[in-house]
Amino acid sequence: MSAHLPPRDALLAVLVAVIWGANFVVIDAGLAGMPPLLFAALRFLVVIFPAVLLVPRPAARWQDVAVVGLLMSAAQFGLLYTSLHVGMPAGLASLVLQAQVLFTVLIARGVLGEHPTRRQLIGIALGATGLAVVAVGRSNATPLLGLLLTLSAALCWAAGNVASRRLGVASGLSMTVWSGTIVPIPLVALSLLLDGPHEIARALTHVPASAFWSTAYTAYLASLVGYTIWNSLLARHHAAAVVPFTLLVPPVGMVSAWLVRQEVPNAFETLGGVLLLGGVAVSALGRNRHRPGPAPTQVRAAPAGGERGTAR
Numbered sequence: 001m002s003a004h005l006p007p008r009d010a011l012l013a014v015l016v017a018v019i020w021g022a023n024f025v026v027i028d029a030g031l032a033g034m035p036p037l038l039f040a041a042l043r044f045l046v047v048i049f050p051a052v053l054l055v056p057r058p059a060a061r062w063q064d065v066a067v068v069g070l071l072m073s074a075a076q077f078g079l080l081y082t083s084l085h086v087g088m089p090a091g092l093a094s095l096v097l098q099a100q101v102l103f104t105v106l107i108a109r110g111v112l113g114e115h116p117t118r119r120q121l122i123g124i125a126l127g128a129t130g131l132a133v134v135a136v137g138r139s140n141a142t143p144l145l146g147l148l149l150t151l152s153a154a155l156c157w158a159a160g161n162v163a164s165r166r167l168g169v170a171s172g173l174s175m176t177v178w179s180g181t182i183v184p185i186p187l188v189a190l191s192l193l194l195d196g197p198h199e200i201a202r203a204l205t206h207v208p209a210s211a212f213w214s215t216a217y218t219a220y221l222a223s224l225v226g227y228t229i230w231n232s233l234l235a236r237h238h239a240a241a242v243v244p245f246t247l248l249v250p251p252v253g254m255v256s257a258w259l260v261r262q263e264v265p266n267a268f269e270t271l272g273g274v275l276l277l278g279g280v281a282v283s284a285l286g287r288n289r290h291r292p293g294p295a296p297t298q299v300r301a302a303p304a305g306g307e308r309g310t311a312r
Helices: 005-028 036-048 061-085 092-096 099-112 118-137 144-167 172-180 184-195 197-206 211-235 239-261 267-285
Strands: none
Touching: 005 061, 005 092, 005 172, 005 239, 005 267, 036 061, 036 092, 036 172, 036 184, 036 197, 036 211, 061 092, 061 144, 061 172, 061 184, 092 118, 092 144, 092 197, 092 239, 092 267, 099 118, 099 144, 099 239, 099 267, 118 144, 118 267, 144 211, 172 184, 184 197, 239 267
16 A cells, blocks of 8 residues: 555546536536435446446455445435535535545544544544534525535545545455445435335436436536546555545535635625635645555456555
8 A cells, every 4th residue: 555646546546536516506407307325326327337237346344344334435425415405515625625634633543543643633623623614604605404414425535535544455346336235225215215105106207407417417427437547546645645626626526616606705704715725735635644554355357556545
């Protein structure tokens, strides 16, 4: 596992950040007339079929792959889509979701033994202060429920990061596709419970054009391309070397929201956002200390460079 990204992997991480940054506006546009949980489930149905028939299963236990899918995909996107549905501005959502970096550092400390430095802890405190400023000073266009749902999505993404990193699966594509197979069932079940069969039937028989192109973007670019690259990077490098690149997501997301939806954050949201991104930068760029642990178990053959994938 490498603690620093080589130039090629760094460029791939930047590409993912740009795709994900524009993704918020695309999702928001596609939600018009669609229940959020059902819309998220449709995204992953497109992701897994027919790819699941062509891509081999990842070299990991099925229950571990399912955990990644439930956390990184079902929970994160179910919560994010719902937050946008209840009125969370797309640009601000792209910013608040980056709290996942802070959560990743904390969860990785307990699960992977990647002990945070004093600098990282300061970054977490700074980021938490920024989130508090956003929460207290948010405009009327930013509902508290939407903010809380986005923070919950960030927590689930962080847990998914650590779960994926822990497995160290060689193929990011196989992890993306097969972990996605677990997603539609709970999301559709929840949609049935919360929206009702009549609303689901109405949505499926009156799908707007925006939902089609939004699903195509989110399924093929944001999920298949984005998460294939992301999971591959997490499998080859320490989480703290990969997650800083998500700092690029909010600028892309907020510029996209400004251009497409004329969203402009107020002064408190801007200040809180700066503090949050500052905390994320300080935390993510702080170097981790690793305590010696038991010898890892090899889960894949070493590639040409001699690097081994491990599970802990």
